[in-house]
Amino acid sequence: MGMEHSETKAEGKRVIHAPRGSQISCRGWGQEAAMRLLMNNLDPEVAKDPDNLIVYGGRGKAARNWKCYDEIVNMLQELYNDETLLIQSGKPVGAFKTTKYAPRVLIVNAQIVPKWATDDIFWDLEKRGLTMYGQMTAGSWIYIGTQGILQGTYETLAAIGRKEFNQEGLGGKWVLSSGLGEMGGAQPLAITMNDGVGIIVEVDRSKIDRRINGKYLDTWTDSLDEALRLKDEALKDGKPLSIGLLGNAATVYPELQKRGVVPDIVTDQTAAHDINLGYIPEGYSVETAEEFRNRDPDSYKKEVYKSIVKETKAIISFKGMGSNVFDYGNNLRTRAQEGGLENAFDIPGYVPGYIRDLFAVGSGPFRWVALSGDPEDIYKIDEAIIENFGYDDHLVKWLKLAREKVKFQGLPARICYAGYGLREKIGLLINDMVKNRVISGPVAIGRDHHDTGSVASPYRETEGMLDGSDAIADWPILNALLNASSGATWVSVHHGGGTGIGNAIHAGFVMVADGTDEAAEKISRVLNADPGLGVIRHADAGYESSSSLIRKGVKFKTPYFGEQPK
Numbered sequence: 384m385g386m387e388h389s390e391t392k393a394e395g396k397r398v399i400h401a402p403r404g405s406q407i408s409c410r411g412w413g414q415e416a417a418m419r420l421l422m423n424n425l426d427p428e429v430a431k432d433p434d435n436l437i438v439y440g441g442r443g444k445a446a447r448n449w450k451c452y453d454e455i456v457n458m459l460q461e462l463y464n465d466e467t468l469l470i471q472s473g474k475p476v477g478a479f480k481t482t483k484y485a486p487r488v489l490i491v492n493a494q495i496v497p498k499w500a501t502d503d504i505f506w507d508l509e510k511r512g513l514t515m516y517g518q519m520t521a522g523s524w525i526y527i528g529t530q531g532i533l534q535g536t537y538e539t540l541a542a543i544g545r546k547e548f549n550q551e552g553l554g555g556k557w558v559l560s561s562g563l564g565e566m567g568g569a570q571p572l573a574i575t576m577n578d579g580v581g582i583i584v585e586v587d588r589s590k591i592d593r594r595i596n597g598k599y600l601d602t603w604t605d606s607l608d609e610a611l612r613l614k615d616e617a618l619k620d621g622k623p624l625s626i627g628l629l630g631n632a633a634t635v636y637p638e639l640q641k642r643g644v645v646p647d648i649v650t651d652q653t654a655a656h657d658i659n660l661g662y663i664p665e666g667y668s669v670e671t672a673e674e675f676r677n678r679d680p681d682s683y684k685k686e687v688y689k690s691i692v693k694e695t696k697a698i699i700s701f702k703g704m705g706s707n708v709f710d711y712g713n714n715l716r717t718r719a720q721e722g723g724l725e726n727a728f729d730i731p732g733y734v735p736g737y738i739r740d741l742f743a744v745g746s747g748p749f750r751w752v753a754l755s756g757d758p759e760d761i762y763k764i765d766e767a768i769i770e771n772f773g774y775d776d777h778l779v780k781w782l783k784l785a786r787e788k789v790k791f792q793g794l795p796a797r798i799c800y801a802g803y804g805l806r807e808k809i810g811l812l813i814n815d816m817v818k819n820r821v822i823s824g825p826v827a828i829g830r831d832h833h834d835t836g837s838v839a840s841p842y843r844e845t846e847g848m849l850d851g852s853d854a855i856a857d858w859p860i861l862n863a864l865l866n867a868s869s870g871a872t873w874v875s876v877h878h879g880g881g882t883g884i885g886n887a888i889h890a891g892f893v894m895v896a897d898g899t900d901e902a903a904e905k906i907s908r909v910l911n912a913d914p915g916l917g918v919i920r921h922a923d924a925g926y927e928s929s930s931s932l933i934r935k936g937v938k939f940k941t942p943y944f945g946e947q948p949k
């Protein structure tokens with residue numbers, strides 16, 4: 384397949400699919416990869432609302448508007464191998480001659496001077512067409528569908544099993560959560576992959592259907608009683624099961640609490656960070672909520688806050704009744720507090736509890752995408768990793784489960800949490816496989832912005848840092864500059880993703896393994912530097928596992944972290 388097959392029109396709408404195969408329409412694989420992954424972000428199989436260029440996470444977009452999208456594609460096709468294209472909040476603004484070692488694209492999304500960084504100001508500027516919300520991987524063109532968060536959710540739940548229940552996985556336990564959107568849709572599969580049972584409340588029937596079709600969700604009902612019956616039966620039979628419950632979290636959580644039904648684990652993954660669009664207030668459907676929002680945005684917001692407070696109060700009560708509760712990175716607590724619930728932060732965040740230990744050793748959601756479009760390329764890489772790193776039981780278990788359970792969306796891709804050292808080895812292994820034609824085409828290697836050294840987000844990734852450096856945002860900027868200097872193919876710095884405007888600064892990169900020696904050099908540099916900075920960030924904050932890793936030997940220099948006071 385070539386470029387000409389990448390776009391069709393259905394009912395006057397544009398339907399985008401990234402080109403597959405080895406024929407390229409750009410002047411190099413770097414530009415071609417950026418173009419394919421921009422297109423892939425808008426593939427209807429991948430994106431939440433491709434007509435409006437929305438990829439995931441509330442209103443996280445890939446390009447500012449369709450005109451900007453077309454201009455980006457045109458400029459990428461014209462771009463030489465020693466030029467760099469600049470993207471300002473989803474809009475291409477120029478290309479400069481740089482060098483072949485520089486990134487092909489530099490992306491900056493949603494940056495706003497701190498005093499102006501409020502929802503009201505930002506969304507007003509957005510409405511006026513001056514900026515764009517890029518979430519994390521939407522505006523940086525490395526979203527890979529729900530698989531992208533699947534492993535993070537799987538790892539979080541596995542850590543809860545170990546830490547809270549002293550068991551491997553969640554056998555015999557049940558989880559209450561909500562939101563089956565682009566990220567939240569990973570929850571049911573992550574629960575059943577851990578052998579648990581889950582009830583996930585979702586207000587939009589079409590999202591439930593999407594998850595059933597994608598095999599992320601086992602079954603659904605619109606009756607709470609039926610959901611509870613199914614849950615009890617599965618627990619009794621010792622079988623994993625995920626149940627979608629059509630309803631509103633603000634209704635269901637308090638109702639369960641009133642009935643004294645206590646889940647083992649409670650969380651929420653509605654897009655509560657986006658108060659305008661991400662959380663449907665109680666008593667409304669998606670359609671009636673839209674009508675209300677358009678007619679009277681201020682009253683609408685008040686209703687949203689009321690519902691969020693109601694749901695959050697129930698979560699706190701569940702905690703008192705013995706449930707393990709946590710905020711899953713959607714800023715629900717902040718919204719509840721803004722809505723008047725003073726003790727919303729009685730709910731702990733998931734990063735300090737369950738993910739920080741991984742970040743501290745440079746581990747995070749590493750991923751790769753087969754630009755050929757051939758699923759066999761991903762399966763061959765899975766096999767090569769299992770063969771080469773078979774000593775890592777956890778990694779092997781994950782890759783086998785992923786292969787069995789994950790249905791690809793758009794270009795075939797794989798994610799795995801990999802730490803400092805391992806990422807570089809995997810990157811070089813993939814490049815060798817391209818070089819030796821074991822796989823059929825180049826591979827894009829990247830990661831989420833939700834990673835070890837690439838994000839400052841006091842309500843999520845950097846909540847409760849040992850030294851209180853939660854809000855220090857120098858790290859993601861250093862990260863982006865370092866990755867650009869080290870040879871990444873494109874680099875991005877965003878504001879707001881995950882927890883919303885004013886709450887996070889974060890950076891990402893993607894690089895292309897095209898099998899050349901030059902790519903191998905760049906891979907070696909970037910995949911050492913990027914997680915290496917994460918190790919430094921955590922050692923600097925006082926995490927012993929980070930300084931111990933440094934003492935064991937790393938491929939970067941640091942001042943002395945560890946035994947002597949800073």
Ligand SMILES: NC(=O)c1ccc[n+]([C@@H]2O[C@H](COP(=O)([O-])OP(=O)(O)OC[C@H]3O[C@@H](n4cnc5c(N)ncnc54)[C@H](O)[C@@H]3O)[C@@H](O)[C@H]2O)c1
Binds near residue numbers: 440532535568
């Ligand atoms: N923990 C993480 O690692 C992580 C990563 C990425 C994103 N996030 C955050 O998770 C949240 C969800 O992301 P997403 O991409 O799934 O968003 P999304 O917008 O695709 O989906 C949100 C879903 O919640 C549903 N919903 C809204 N209000 C509801 C209510 N009151 N009751 C039941 N369902 C309701 C919506 O219908 C929708 O399906 C966002 O805030 C995002 O920023 C967390």
